[in-house]
Amino acid sequence: MEQPYFTQSQPFGRYKSVEDACTFAQAIVDTIREPLLVLDEELRVLAASRSFYSTFHVDRKATEGQMIYALGDGQWDIPELRLLLERIIPEQGVMDSYEIEREFQEIGHRTMLLNARKTFHKGASPPTILLAIEDVSERRASERAMQRLLEQKDTLLREMSHRIANSLQIIASILMLKVRSVQSDETRQLLHDVHRRVLSVASVQQHLQTSALDEDIDVASYLTKLCEALRGSMITETQPISLRVAVASGAISSSHAVSLGLIVTELVINALKHAFLNMQSGEIVVGLEVDGGDWKLSVSDNGHGMSDEIGSDKKAGLGAALVKALAQQLEAKVEIHSSSSGTAVAVTHATFMSRLPAAA
Numbered sequence: 001m002e003q004p005y006f007t008q009s010q011p012f013g014r015y016k017s018v019e020d021a022c023t024f025a026q027a028i029v030d031t032i033r034e035p036l037l038v039l040d041e042e043l044r045v046l047a048a049s050r051s052f053y054s055t056f057h058v059d060r061k062a063t064e065g066q067m068i069y070a071l072g073d074g075q076w077d078i079p080e081l082r083l084l085l086e087r088i089i090p091e092q093g094v095m096d097s098y099e100i101e102r103e104f105q106e107i108g109h110r111t112m113l114l115n116a117r118k119t120f121h122k123g124a125s126p127p128t129i130l131l132a133i134e135d136v137s138e139r140r141a142s143e144r145a146m147q148r149l150l151e152q153k154d155t156l157l158r159e160m161s162h163r164i165a166n167s168l169q170i171i172a173s174i175l176m177l178k179v180r181s182v183q184s185d186e187t188r189q190l191l192h193d194v195h196r197r198v199l200s201v202a203s204v205q206q207h208l209q210t211s212a213l214d215e216d217i218d219v220a221s222y223l224t225k226l227c228e229a230l231r232g233s234m235i236t237e238t239q240p241i242s243l244r245v246a247v248a249s250g251a252i253s254s255s256h257a258v259s260l261g262l263i264v265t266e267l268v269i270n271a272l273k274h275a276f277l278n279m280q281s282g283e284i285v286v287g288l289e290v291d292g293g294d295w296k297l298s299v300s301d302n303g304h305g306m307s308d309e310i311g312s313d314k315k316a317g318l319g320a321a322l323v324k325a326l327a328q329q330l331e332a333k334v335e336i337h338s339s340s341s342g343t344a345v346a347v348t349h350a351t352f353m354s355r356l357p358a359a360a
Helices: 018-031 050-056 068-074 079-092 137-181 185-208 219-234 254-274 318-329
Strands: 036-039 045-048 094-104 108-121 128-135 216-218 241-247 251-253 282-291 294-301 333-339 342-349
Touching: 036 050, 050 128, 068 079, 079 094, 079 108, 079 128, 108 137, 137 185, 185 219, 185 254, 216 219, 216 254, 219 241, 219 251, 219 254, 219 282, 251 254, 254 282, 254 294, 254 318, 254 342, 318 333, 318 342
Parallel strands: 241 282
Antiparallel strands: 036 045, 036 128, 094 108, 108 128, 216 251, 282 294, 294 342, 333 342
16 A cells, blocks of 8 residues: 655755744644644654644643653553554554544543554654544434434334224224114114224234334235235125235335325225125235336226226215325326226326236
8 A cells, every 4th residue: 555655845845944844744733623643653642733632631741752542641541542553554554434432531421533644754754643533422422312312203103103003993993883883774884884994094004013104115015914904804704705915026115005005995995895796706906016116006806897986077985085085195196997897996106017917
């Protein structure tokens, strides 16, 4: 490695005496804002910057000519500093941002970044070591405080998530009690629908409660677990309907996953209510493709077809309105293709060609 060196040419060569050159060199050292030490081969202090004296509350007489480890009654006898000066610098000649911590009697605990250079001079003059010291104590304290705040935020979010889950379960239980007490079939059906939606929100929230805000999650695992919950809560043993997940590998942010989970829930509910009336069997397929920031969600069935409720200008039901609103939030478009052999609803925020399977 090429070593830095000082020459006897300009600017030092312009001075006629050693004293003048030393005065000029000391002025350069004092101009540096960070504490700086100039050490000889034996690690004695040849010079120190004004910033060093003011930062560490020491004077010039007790510093110059002293071994660095003896400064401040031995406060600079730091194992990490010995490693830097006696091993790393002789081998490499340079070291940047070497972090150490130390308790000083006058100024307390300090975290410092050390930057060192071994300099060589032309002629017979021995090499010297320049040791710059950056005090990053306040920066590290701020970083630790920020980390504590982030940890507290995560704890509060987990607690809030837990309470929301409990509240949703209580609401679902109250709705079921109400279902048993009402006489109107229409009211009972409406309460059943609301109950399903509360359970779907609870299911989405449960699957995402371990994820940080906007943290990427595995979309295949997420939708598989969600559909398992939907299957268990909405498809009875007497219904010959299967719910299948066909999701390519990929990741999506948890904030987007919430909206996608709610969309899947509404479309599955819609298919169960309308697609399989008087049919012996049926299948619903939930698929999602992710390609970078693009994605395409598809929910299809092989039922008898249904009207274009979601995409029409007619007054839409609650489920259709929710799907449209959630798609708008995601800056996605909704497309419906329905025929006598089934219905497919696609929610797309993508430009790639879809390869998702449809219900057979």
